[in-house]
Amino acid sequence: MKEDLENKNTTTVGLNEQERTAIDHEVSLVPYPKAACIEALKIVQNNRGWISDEALSAIALYLNMSAAELDSVATFYNLIFRKPVGQHIILLCDSISCWVMGYRVLYNELNKQLNIQFGETSPDGMFTLLPNACLGCCDHAPAMLIDDDLYRDIKPNELESILKKYN
Incomplete structure (x- = not known):
């Protein structure tokens, strides 16, 4: 089961290698992957400027959580942008x-x-x-x-x- 999750996560469409590496680092600092969700959102947002639905789904899959669960976190914080923003x-x-x-x-x-x-x-x-x-x-x-x-x-x-x- 753990091996299946690892294989699934390493092939996640939508996250690039740099994002996965940075998220993996944050996950290594907390007791379980979901606990790194805010940092994962910030990492992807720093790379892309905002969190699209596709990016949110990719992050959720990578952290083994539902997109709805992650969206509830993303929309709670006013500095996580769920639509495009200016430079x-x-x-x-x-x-x-x-x-x-x-x-x-x-x-x-x-x-x-x-x-x-x-x-x-x-x-x-x-x-x-x-x-x-x-x-x-x-x-x-x-x-x-x-x-x-x-x-x-x-x-x-x-x-x-x-x-x-x-x-």
Whole structure:
């Protein structure tokens, strides 16, 4: 039985060798394969930009879990993307601190400059704008994260030059 599972997993269509190797490493760190499901999703997303239905099914098969079970994990986490996203992800903090310190003005300016609302991708495919409950820098609100770059104490007139860094 274990040998059958190993053979099935090594021939999984939809995961490349690099993804399988990285997932295997994560599986080696936990007591059972399902426990590595979040890391497996992140690995595939890092390679592909998002998790398609086909990728989700391939990961589920590789980890010996159902696609429905894995989808419930994937849709719970807001940073696992189940549809295509832009090249750059903008997380705009909408916590109470950021709200009080000007979040809405920043949101309106991003909406104006990128012509998108939350959950949308700019027409050029460069940016996807998402709300985020907290970026952990309430003492420097308002805050925004673009990819791995944190911006704090943002003024609306700074947004244009910040966005130009990513074009």
